[in-house]
Amino acid sequence: QSVLTQPPSASGTPGQRVTISCFGSRSNIGKNSVCWYQHFPGAAPKLLIYSDFQRPSGVPDRFSGSKSGTTASLAISGLRADDEANYYCATWDDSLSGLVFGAGTRVTV
Amino acid sequence: EVQLVDSGGGLVQPGGSLRLSCAASGFTFSSTWMTWVRQAPGKGLEWVADINEDGSEKHYVASVKGRFTISRDNSKKSLFLQMNSVRAEDTAIYYCARISYGDALDMWGQGTVVSVSS
Numbered sequence: 406q407s408v409l410t411q412p413p414s415a416s417g418t419p420g421q422r423v424t425i426s427c428f429g430s431r432s433n434i435g436k437n438s439v440c441w442y443q444h445f446p447g448a449a450p451k452l453l454i455y456s457d458f459q460r461p462s463g464v465p466d467r468f469s470g471s472k473s474g475t476t477a478s479l480a481i482s483g484l485r486a487d488d489e490a491n492y493y494c495a496t497w498d499d500s501l502s503g504l505v506f507g508a509g510t511r512v513t514v
Numbered sequence: 515e516v517q518l519v520d521s522g523g524g525l526v527q528p529g530g531s532l533r534l535s536c537a538a539s540g541f542t543f544s545s546t547w548m549t550w551v552r553q554a555p556g557k558g559l560e561w562v563a564d565i566n567e568d569g570s571e572k573h574y575v576a577s578v579k580g581r582f583t584i585s586r587d588n589s590k591k592s593l594f595l596q597m598n599s600v601r602a603e604d605t606a607i608y609y610c611a612r613i614s615y616g617d618a619l620d621m622w623g624q625g626t627v628v629s630v631s632s
Contacts, residue, residue, distance in 0.1 A: 438616040455618035497617050504561035
């Protein structure tokens, strides 16, 4: 059981906006920056968001991240069929002295 | 080309050992933290271990402490994971990744499959 809680699934129709939440605590999200990863089965995960809301070069601005207190969120706007994937939040946990991932959210379009 | 290439996976019996490797190219390997992340069948991503630039600082997830050892050879631009006393629950795809600003894993290997079974 992960220390970061994500909904197991989220869905939307093409063009819609979907938001995924990641609930943590003071020892992880409350103190450290959050990253989001996109993972297609059979492929390597891809960094989508780092430092809570920053996008690496090449990531479309349809993907946005935010954080408030011990909750982080990933929003996907203008949903597309090829956004169907698993999305994971991650951050360092000071109590565990390790990186922790959420259990992942499967997005269906 | 900037890339990470994982290798060394395979079938191993419970209690056995395996050594995973990750070859880096296209960036200054000796200046970056590196990590191993795994994904068990039907499960999510799980951080396994990380190591600092010169190998003097290492962290492990509790479930592998005392059994796995992360190491690196900067002269060969290579990262390793020595897996001893493996268990069925260690069955997974293992990815090496580069750690960037804010603990972001900004580059990943393609993964190598480890199966623990008798």
